[in-house]
Amino acid sequence: MNVAEHFLFPEWPAPAGVHAATTLRTGGLSIGPYASLNPALHVGDDREAVLQNRRLIRERLALPSEPVWLEQVHGNKIVRAGAVAGVPQADAGYTDEPGVVCAVMTADCLPLLLCSADGERVAAVHAGWRGLADGIIGNAVAALGRKDLLIWLGPAIGPERFEVGEEVRAVFVQKSPAFAEAFKPHRPEGKWLADIYRLARIELNALGVTSIYGGRFCTVAEPDRFFSYRRDAVTGRMATLIWRD
Structure with a gap:
């Protein structure tokens, strides 16, 4: 099997020893609206199929451990991956330990990967508009405790498909007038x-982070590659993962 057919690998100058990938929707065992590589247990898919999909992801990426899956709630909490028992309720995970796999799941929301320039610290962030407005990116940057960060923006809903109401724009513009240019x-x-x-770029730049890569996808427009909640409502999720040696 050609692993590259079922995963998206970031194009960014991450240090040697930092590994990352986003799953695509192909190459798994789920059927129907979840076809086929759905790793999410919370969307109504068959549990056994999801667990088998997770196994396939581990094997194909040669992951050093089971990813630290999160119960995502569109908030701004980041946790130290592997330090909390069970499934943490958070929207980002970080680590400075080798072999710990940080993971988030998305289907239109923005997955961000962060790593320090020396490769010692990494994080995965789930950022919907609520999380962005509430400061999830700033919390992730603060948790890593560094400004010399590399950022990769993974597959999310594109700028020509993300229709929002005035109330959403108002939340951001009230936070900072700089956000007006994103609408x-x-x-x-x-x-x-x-x-x-x-x-995300405006927020990162305001935090002093400028080494930003990715951000040229649209989950809604590519149904063969990406799950999209806005397009299909009942659907699976992509997993975006990062770990270090």
Whole structure:
């Protein structure tokens, strides 16, 4: 099997020893709207199929351990991966330990990967608009305790598909007028198109982080490769993972 057919590998200058990937929707055992490599247990898919998909992900990526899966709640909490028993309720995980796999799951929300320039610290972040507005990126940067970070923006809803209401735009513009440039008017009146990648870049730049890569995908527009909640409602999830030797 050609592993590259079923995974997306970040194009970024991460240090040797830092490994990362996003699963695509192909190459798994799930069927129906979850076809086929769905790793999410919370979306209504057959549990055994999901567990087998997780096994396939571990084997194909030669992961050093089971990923630290999270119960994501569209919040701003980041946890030290592997330090909490069970499934932590959080939207980001970080580690400075070798062999610990940080993971988030998305299907339109933005997955971000972070690593320090020396490769000693890594993190995976799930950022929907609520998490972005509530500071999930800032919390992740603070948890890593570094500004010399490399960032990769994984597959999310594209800027021509992310329609939001005035109330969403208002949340960001009230936080900082700089966010206004990530929105453009869209019919019907009172609707806007939001660029979730731009929102993340504005936040990162304000934090002093400028080495940012990725951000050229659209989950809604590529049904053969990506799950999309906005497109399909009932669907699976992609997993975005990062770990270090």
